[in-house]
Amino acid sequence: MKAVIYIISTVLVYILMYQLHKRYPYAFLLPILTTTIVLVAALLLFEIPFSEYMEGGKYIQHLLGPAVVALAYPLYNQRHLISKFKYTILSGIFIAMISGLLSVYFILKALKLEERFILTSLPKSLTTPIAMQVSESIGGIPSLTAVFVMIAGFTGALFGPILYKMLKVNSPISRGISMGSASHGVGISKLKDYGEEDLSMGSLSMGLSAVIGAILCPIFVFFFF
Amino acid sequence: MRIIRIIAQILLLYIFYYMGVFIVELTGLPLPSSIIGLVLLAVCLKMKLVKVEYIREGAGFLIAFMTLFFIPPIVGIIDYPQLLSGNGMILMGTVVASTLFAILCTSKLSELIEKKEMAIKEKKEREDEGSEGSHLHN
Secondary structure: OHHHHHHHHHHHHHHHHHHHHHHOOOHHHOHHHHHHHHHHHHHHHOOOOHHHHHHHHHHHHHOHHHHHHHOHHHHHHOHHHHHHOHHHHHHHHHHHHHHHHHHHHHHHHHOOOOHHHHHHHHHHHOOHHHHHHHHHHHOOOHHHHHHHHHHHHHHHHHHHHHHHHHHOOOOHHHHHHHHHHHHHHHHHHHHHHOOHHHHHHHHHHHHHHHHHHHHHHHHHHHHHO | OHHHHHHHHHHHHHHHHHHHHHHHHHHOOOOOHHHHHHHHHHHHHHOOOOOHHHOHHHHHHHHHOHHHHOHHHHHHHHHOHHHHOHHHHHHHHHHHHHHHHHHHHHHHHHHHHHHHHHHHHHHHHHHHHHHHHHHHHO
16 A cells, blocks of 8 residues: 555656746756655655655666667667768767776775775766666666766766867767767757757767667676776 | 557567566676667667567657656665765765766767768768769770
């Protein structure tokens, strides 16, 4: 019975927060942020342990599996874009993954952080559902990974345009690839301001880098840990 | 009718997901099952083994509600109050620095590679035109 209440209230809070963001489309009102905050506050207020909440939550989470599979559809739709700039796109995504993985690894190693936390930070550039599943399969903490994914997204959305201006990056392809593969959905929402070409290159790179990253992360972990 | 179609299409996506689960259990690969399902589905779409119409509405529905599906696991941060401690700040700072570094490297380098790829393409096009021209002369 309690499980049903947790499911219904999660869906209700999400719908409310979705409507709120639709009316006031600010980045800090993204449903993923606001829904999480409301639910965490509710659990703390009513002293409900997370494990008990998950008795309902696990049914919602279960749909994440087929939802990630469904991402093949937009990727398939964008296949013509890939063939146009094959080498640039693939090498760009590869550069983004490697520079992201190496910088996280060396900074956190130098600061002597626990291995589990390093593993948790590695998938930060991937889109949230995939990052969480990668985190789980390499031994990280999925919910913490989700927080880092959000931070990576906001970093790109806030500072990406400043970097492009400073570095004089004028190509829509380069902006799309770098934002899509380093700052996923939150980052590419900012590419709207540049134009359609930036945006479609961004969403293509986000999808491709999620797939490539999901394969590269475990390989990286195999060699470095 | 539309609801039944969406449910049937989600079931088809579930089949791909469980093929991924099966492959992971069989091989012990450290990959998420859903990613294997995604790659399998993309290959099947490309090879026309699965028609896009069979999954379009179901996929659209799941993608539209995707955020909802990962909210329960995110709420799990409630069990990690250390995030607000010193180490938590270090981790978050590192994520910011690493993201900026990745954007910097990627945007600059891919601009170079893009120019190269364009140049090669143009050269190839010119050569193609050239060879067509010589055919005409023959």
